[in-house]
Amino acid sequence: MAREVGIPYPSVCRIVQTLVDEALIERVPNSKRYRPTAMVRALSSGYQAEDELVSFARAHIVWICDDIVWPVSIAKRVGQWMMLLDSTHHMTSLTFSNYSAGYTLPLTECASGKVYLAYTETEQRK
Numbered sequence: 001m002a003r004e005v006g007i008p009y010p011s012v013c014r015i016v017q018t019l020v021d022e023a024l025i026e027r028v029p030n031s032k033r034y035r036p037t038a039m040v041r042a043l044s045s046g047y048q049a050e051d052e053l054v055s056f057a058r059a060h061i062v063w064i065c066d067d068i069v070w071p072v073s074i075a076k077r078v079g080q081w082m083m084l085l086d087s088t089h090h091m092t093s094l095t096f097s098n099y100s101a102g103y104t105l106p107l108t109e110c111a112s113g114k115v116y117l118a119y120t121e122t123e124q125r126k
Contacts, residue, residue, distance in 0.1 A: 028100045030090065035102045054086045054101075061088050071095050075112040081105065082113045 001016075002009040016034065019025040025034045054074060061072040065088035073087040081104040089099045099105075107113035117125055 028102070030098055031100055033100065033102070035100075058086060061086065062091070064088075065091050069094060071099075073099070073112055075105075075110075075116075077107065077113075077116055078104065080107045082107055082110055082116065084112075 001007075002012040005012070007015075016025070020027070020034075023037050024040050026037050027034055057074050061074065064072045069092055071087060071089040071092050071094065073089070074085045075082040076085060077083075084099055084101055084103045084105075086101055087099050087103075089095050089097065105113065107116070
């Protein structure tokens, strides 16, 4: 982050720690990534529906992962990217990475993006 924004590393560390202390961001378990807390997400319009979707689907994707032993994800399109809303990557050894909520992948280079494109109307796909 320090290199991307051109701010000295110690300053970025203090900013991140302040955001954590104020409960605006939280560290993603088993990762070096951070994500907005529920308090921040509640301020974002439309996020509540995603929370409901993830809450409803969580038990189902866990059951599917247990059954097929392959990671299952819930994702949405954001521009030319697919953003993970939830994932079972941490529940299986059949993956090299533990992707978590908020992770983005190029639309045409990930399975969820290809599924999205397969079920999108022709005009929108173009």
